[in-house]
Amino acid sequence: MKLFTASTAATLLAITATAHPVKRQAAVTDADILQYALTLEHLENTFYKGAVSSMSEADFLKAGFSSAYYNNLLYITHDEEQHVELLTSALMTAGAKPVAACTYDFPYTDPKSFVTLASVLEGVGVSAYLGAAGLINSTAYLGVAGSILVTESLHTSVQRFNLNEIAPANPYGTALGLNPVYTLAAAFITACPSTNVALPVMAFPTLTATQGIPAAPGISFTFSVKGSLPSTFFVVFVSGLSTTSVVPSMQGDMIAAVIPATAMGQTYVFLSKSSTNTTLADSMILYGPAIIEVTPPAPTFDLSEH
Structure with a gap:
């Protein structure tokens, strides 16, 4: 099975x-x-x-x-x-x-x-x-x-x-x-029914996660696309309030990127035309999102503040 x-x-x-x-x-x-x-x-x-x-x-x-x-x-x-x-x-x-x-x-x-x-x-x-x-x-x-x-x-x-x-x-x-x-x-x-109103949306090209999850920060994770790639692009991880750009490396046809420490839980991954650690605008997106599950680190808290 x-x-x-x-x-x-x-x-x-x-x-x-x-x-x-x-x-x-x-x-x-x-x-x-x-x-x-x-x-x-x-x-x-x-x-x-x-x-x-x-x-x-x-x-x-x-x-x-x-x-x-x-x-x-x-x-x-x-x-x-x-x-x-x-x-x-x-x-x-x-x-x-x-x-x-x-x-x-x-x-x-x-x-x-x-x-x-x-x-x-x-x-x-x-x-x-x-x-x-x-x-x-x-x-x-x-x-x-x-x-x-x-x-x-x-x-x-x-x-x-x-x-x-x-x-x-x-x-x-x-x-x-x-x-x-x-x-x-x-x-x-x-x-969908032809009578449905058209939505103000568009779909981006596919980004596929090519290895098993869950993953963890610091681990190199691979992705693939079916289309062409520019000479310079970035892998962008969107998780919680954090948007983190990572410089990728190529492993044959696979795109490899190290998962950043800011990624925790269900995380969305994009390929972007340019680096950003703030807002990922639609105009920047080349492919994605793919979804990966990232195991969070052990919880920490300061008991002296209670």
């Missing part, structure tokens, strides 16, 4: 797809953000309902998960449906036609591969809401997005804990922009 690892899930998430309607980016409106959020929630809603309808509690118990986990899974499924209903209602109230669910292809085959993929998907969902927050003008919509973000973070912790990963691996959440998130989510979308 082939082991479905976090590396496999991350690789699948890095496949570029364009099944969902997209439009050239212009000024992003609150309605655009709500449609974008609903697109992601439809995906998660279908993902979880597919799992609980095709795999029983007994299947999860046999795979080594607990009844408590399965009960949490049912609540998560309920939450995702509620998110879809709330965003749909908000768009209708605003006079917009909500996007409908698409057709998806999720590659899990058993409880273990499902939970592994769920952990990565939930992490991307958290990054999506965090990254979109700064684009929202309405304080009411911002409050709704923040409320959903909290719940998605709880979902992420449930999945990570049950994979024996450190749930709070990074002291800070990791924000991702609209285009990097779309690049990841579109990998699972095979077709």
Whole structure:
């Protein structure tokens, strides 16, 4: 049996797809953000309902998960449906036609591969809401997005804990922009209704992680691309509040980069035209993101300050 690892899930998430309607980016409106959020929630809603309808509690118990986990899974499924209903209602109230669910292809085959993929998907969902927050003008919509973000973070912790990963691996959440998130989510979308409004997003070319994870800071990690590369480029690790550029080396066709100490937990990796340790603008991105799981260092704290 082939082991479905976090590396496999991350690789699948890095496949570029364009099944969902997209439009050239212009000024992003609150309605655009709500449609974008609903697109992601439809995906998660279908993902979880597919799992609980095709795999029983007994299947999860046999795979080594607990009844408590399965009960949490049912609540998560309920939450995702509620998110879809709330965003749909908000768009209708605003006079917009909500996007409908698409057709998806999720590659899990058993409880273990499902939970592994769920952990990565939930992490991307958290990054999506965090990254979109700064684009929202309405304080009411911002409050709704923040409320959903909290719940998605709880979902992420449930999945990570049950994979024996450190749930709070990074002291800070990791924000991702609209285009990097779309690049990841579109990998699972095979077709969408033609009546769905086009989203103000675009997908970047694929960056693939080519070795197993979890990884650790100081370890050289390899990536690959199918397209050409400029003579000078950088590998950029985005994790928590940190953006860290690393000068790569080539190992044949593989791109090697040493994982920086700033990378902890679910980390997004890009190839960039130029070095940056602040904001990674879309205009700088050549490939990515790929997703890697980086084991955090041992926790430290000063007990004299309590």
